[in-house]
Amino acid sequence: MAVALLSVGANLGQRRATIDQAVAALQRQPGVRLLRHSRWLETKPIGGPPDQPSFLNGAILIDTSLDPPALLAALLEVEKSLGRERHARWGARCIDLDILLYDDVIVHQAQLDIPHPRMAFRYFNLSPAAEIASDLVHPEIGWSIGKLFDHLRSSDYFVALAGPLGGPQHDLAVRCARAGNAQFVADPVAPTAEFTRLGDRSGPSSALPIEFQRARFEALQRDQFASAIASGQAVLSDFWLPESLAAGHAEEGSAAEGEGSAARNCGLLVPRLIVLLDEPWEAARGRLFDLANPDADLPGEDEWSAHRHNLLQFVRRAANSPVFDLTKEPHESAFTEIVAALDAMRCE
Numbered sequence: 001m002a003v004a005l006l007s008v009g010a011n012l013g014q015r016r017a018t019i020d021q022a023v024a025a026l027q028r029q030p031g032v033r034l035l036r037h038s039r040w041l042e043t044k045p046i047g048g049p050p051d052q053p054s055f056l057n058g059a060i061l062i063d064t065s066l067d068p069p070a071l072l073a074a075l076l077e078v079e080k081s082l083g084r085e086r087h088a089r090w091g092a093r094c095i096d097l098d099i100l101l102y103d104d105v106i107v108h109q110a111q112l113d114i115p116h117p118r119m120a121f122r123y124f125n126l127s128p129a130a131e132i133a134s135d136l137v138h139p140e141i142g143w144s145i146g147k148l149f150d151h152l153r154s155s156d157y158f159v160a161l162a163g164p165l166g167g168p169q170h171d172l173a174v175r176c177a178r179a180g181n182a183q184f185v186a187d188p189v190a191p192t193a194e195f196t197r198l199g200d201r202s203g204p205s206s207a208l209p210i211e212f213q214r215a216r217f218e219a220l221q222r223d224q225f226a227s228a229i230a231s232g233q234a235v236l237s238d239f240w241l242p243e244s245l246a247a248g249h250a251e252e253g254s255a256a257e258g259e260g261s262a263a264r265n266c267g268l269l270v271p272r273l274i275v276l277l278d279e280p281w282e283a284a285r286g287r288l289f290d291l292a293n294p295d296a297d298l299p300g301e302d303e304w305s306a307h308r309h310n311l312l313q314f315v316r317r318a319a320n321s322p323v324f325d326l327t328k329e330p331h332e333s334a335f336t337e338i339v340a341a342l343d344a345m346r347c348e
Contacts, residue, residue, distance in 0.1 A: 001033075001063045004071060005101040005133050005145075007116070007125055008037075011045060011055040012094040018082055019056060022095050025078045031065040032074065038128035046124070047340035048090030059100070059128035068102050072112055075099070090340070100125060104139040115140060120148050120322040121273045122344040141322055148322065153347050155272040155321065156222065156229065159338070162240040162315050163277035164308040166284030168331050172277065173238035175335055180342040182234035183225065188215040189239070190291065216241050220269045234342050240274055242318060271321040272345050275338055276312065278327035281305065 006026075010018050019040060027034050038059045045052040064071055075097040082095045100116045107114045115138055119125040126149040129136075134146030141148070159182075161169040170187070177184035189212045216239060225235050279287075281301050288298055316323060324341060326334045 001065055002103045002105075003035075003101075003136070004062050004064050004099060004103070005129060005136055006060040006062065006075070007057065007096075007098045007100050007119070007129070008060055009055045009057040009096045009124070010094055011053045012092050015056040016040060018095050019058065021082060022078055022097060023060065025081060026060065026062065026074075029066075029074050029078070031070075033063040035061040035063060036132050037061070038131040041124060041128050043124040045092070046090065046122070046344045047336070049088050049092070052092045055124065057124040057128060059125070059132055061133050068099065068105060068107055068112060068114055071102070072099060100129060101133075101136055101138065104137070106139055117324070118341070118344065121152065121324065121341055123152060123347055124344070126152055143322075151321070152272065152345060156225075156235065156269045157232065157345070158225075158235040158237070158269040158271050159273045159275060159342060159345075160237045160240040160271045160321075161275045161277060161338075162311070164279060164284060164311055165304070166286075166288040167277050167279040168283075168334070169277050170238040172331065172335055172338065173236050176338045176342070177236045179335075179339045180234060180236070182236040182342060183228045185219055185235060185237040187237070187239035188219045213241075217266070217268065222267050222269050225269065232346070235269060236342070240271070240315065240319075241268070242314075273324055273341060274315065274319050274321050275324045275334075275341070276315050276327055277334060278308070278312065281308075284308075 008019055008022055023034065023037060026032055040056045040058045043055050043057050045055060066074060079095050079097055084093060084095050086093075098116055099112075099114055100119045102114050105114055116125070119129070120138060120141060120143075126145065129145050130149035134144060134149070136145050137143065138145070138148060143151070161173050163169040173184060173186075176182065220237065220241060222229075227233075228235055281304060284304065285298075285301070312327065316325070324337070326337055329337065
């Protein structure tokens with residue numbers, strides 16, 4: 001038998017009665033045994049069409065002999081029996097059942113994502129999940145549900161975008177900050193300045209990472225954002241502080257291993273979430289070319305590709321905050337996801 005953590009929600013009709021019916025229907029499913037469920041939590045809708053009614057959300061812990069695809073099929077059958085219809089994404093619904101965790105299984109398919117890709121930063125997922133399953137471990141992040149929920153409540157309301165040089169993080173951060181009413185923090189290091197270092201690791205540019213780190217360190221001093229923090233406003237940056245260690249130097253990852261605690265000790269903002277982005281070489285080259293001086297000697301595709309690979313691996317390995325991987329998402333989809341994430345991680 002496997003242990004599975006499910007989420008349940010409803011914002012249409014008799015919400016509590018429908019959720020109770022869903023729990024009862026799950027108990028009748030062959031191969032499913034209910035262990036416990038959380039209290040039902042009232043939350044505002046996240047993303048989707050405007051003017052939706054509030055949700056009731058909760059978490060359900062089960063034992064099951066069903067494999068993940070069969071469990072998903074069972075959940076869809078319960079939804080259908082209770083009148084679920086799918087129209088707009090993140091739209092109003094009479095019932096919603098999702099698999100958050102299934103033992104330590106990791107599945108990323110078109111119709112099945114385990115662990116749920118957004119559970120690590122959604123208050124309406126983590127609050128009820130921590131109530132009934134705080135010791136379960138997220139197999140990709142390596143943190144327990146309890147630790148994820150503690151991080152959500154104790155970290156700063158700060159999201160950092162990370163990506164390769166010439167990537168979409170600046171443009172997306174500006175747009176998302178405007179749409180999500182967040183305070184925007186621009187990278188104080190010009191992309192072309194950091195890219196120049198890639199082409200010369202033996203000369204004076206080898207000392208530049210220290211200067212980059214200092215500039216970013218100063219840009220993220222927590223006391224500069226006292227007003228935003230006090231008012232509950234999000235802060236959104238187009239860079240992640242340890243990125244200056246990552247460009248072509250993934251072996252230096254150990255320098256960032258204590259980033260979360262080190263950030264607090266140094267008076268820095270601690271990211272609630274790091275969003276990882278990507279960009280094809282052609283688009284990145286175009287951005288860098290537009291920003292460069294006419295006589296700039298930018299490295300070629302091979303060197304940039306090595307930088308990109310190292311950075312993506314570095315962020316996934318060394319981040320001391322949950323990472324929301326949007327590297328395969330088109331820009332418009334990433335924009336929608338980031339704005340919704342800003343809303344979903346509010347602890348209220």
